[in-house]
Amino acid sequence: MILNKRLTLMLGVLLAALAFTACTGPQPAVTTIGADLSTKTPDVTETIPASAAETETETKPAAGADAFAFVSGGTTIRPTGETREIEAFLSEARETGEAPSCAFEGLDKVYRFDGFEVQTGMLNGVDYVTGVIILDENVKTPEGLSIGMSLEEMVEIYGDDYAEDFGQYVYEDEDVRLIMIIDEGEVLTISYIGKFE
Numbered sequence: 459m460i461l462n463k464r465l466t467l468m469l470g471v472l473l474a475a476l477a478f479t480a481c482t483g484p485q486p487a488v489t490t491i492g493a494d495l496s497t498k499t500p501d502v503t504e505t506i507p508a509s510a511a512e513t514e515t516e517t518k519p520a521a522g523a524d525a526f527a528f529v530s531g532g533t534t535i536r537p538t539g540e541t542r543e544i545e546a547f548l549s550e551a552r553e554t555g556e557a558p559s560c561a562f563e564g565l566d567k568v569y570r571f572d573g574f575e576v577q578t579g580m581l582n583g584v585d586y587v588t589g590v591i592i593l594d595e596n597v598k599t600p601e602g603l604s605i606g607m608s609l610e611e612m613v614e615i616y617g618d619d620y621a622e623d624f625g626q627y628v629y630e631d632e633d634v635r636l637i638m639i640i641d642e643g644e645v646l647t648i649s650y651i652g653k654f655e
Contacts, residue, residue: 526634528590528650529600530571537652538633541578541585548576562588562654573597581654592648599636599648609643 527536533547541548551569559566562579569576573596577589595606601615612627621628629636639647
C-alpha cells in the first residue's frame with residue numbers, strides 16, 4: 459500500500475512537471491540559484507511558518523479571479539498571474555532554481571517554501587506564475603484541503619464538479635486547473651496549474 463502511494467505520488471509529481479514544462483526529448487541540466495533544490499526538505503513541523511500552515515477558510519471557492527488561488531501569509535498566488543505582483547513574497551523563498559524553458563521563453567524558475575513551491579515562466583516578455591505545488595500535509599488550500607485528507611473531504615470542500623481520470627481529480631476555471639491525485643481514498647498531491655493555451 460505504501461509503495462503504491464509512493465508510485466502514485468511520483469506519477470502526480472511527474473504529471474505536474476510535464477504540465478509545467480510540456481517538453482519532449484532530453485532535458486538540460488538545472489542551474490541552481492542559492493541553495494541546492496535536490497537536498498532533502500527539512501522537518502517542516504519545526505520550520506514551517508504559522509502563516510503558511512494557517513491558510514484555510516470555511517467556504518467553497520467562489521467563481522472569479524481567486525477561485526483557484528493559493529494563499530500563504532496573506533499573499534494570494536494564482537497561476538497565470540504576473541510574478542511582479544508577488545515579487546516580495548517570492549524573494550522570501552527558502553530555495554530557488556532555474557532551468558532553460560521549453561514551454562515558455564528564457565528560464566523556468568522554482569521558488570521553494572516550507573511545504574510548497576511556486577513555479578514561474580516567461581511568455582511574451584512577462585513572467586507568470588505557472589503552478590503551485592503543495593508538498594506536504596502541513597500546508598492547506600485556502601478552503602482547508604491538505605495532503606492526507608479523504609476523497610469525501612475533498613468533495614465536501616470543493617463539490618462534485620470535477621473530472622476524474624485514473625485517480626487524478628481536476629477542478630478548473632478558465633485559467634487554472636486544481637489537480638488532486640487520490641489513491642485508496644486519500645489525497646496524495648495537490649497542484650494548481652495555470653492554463654497557457
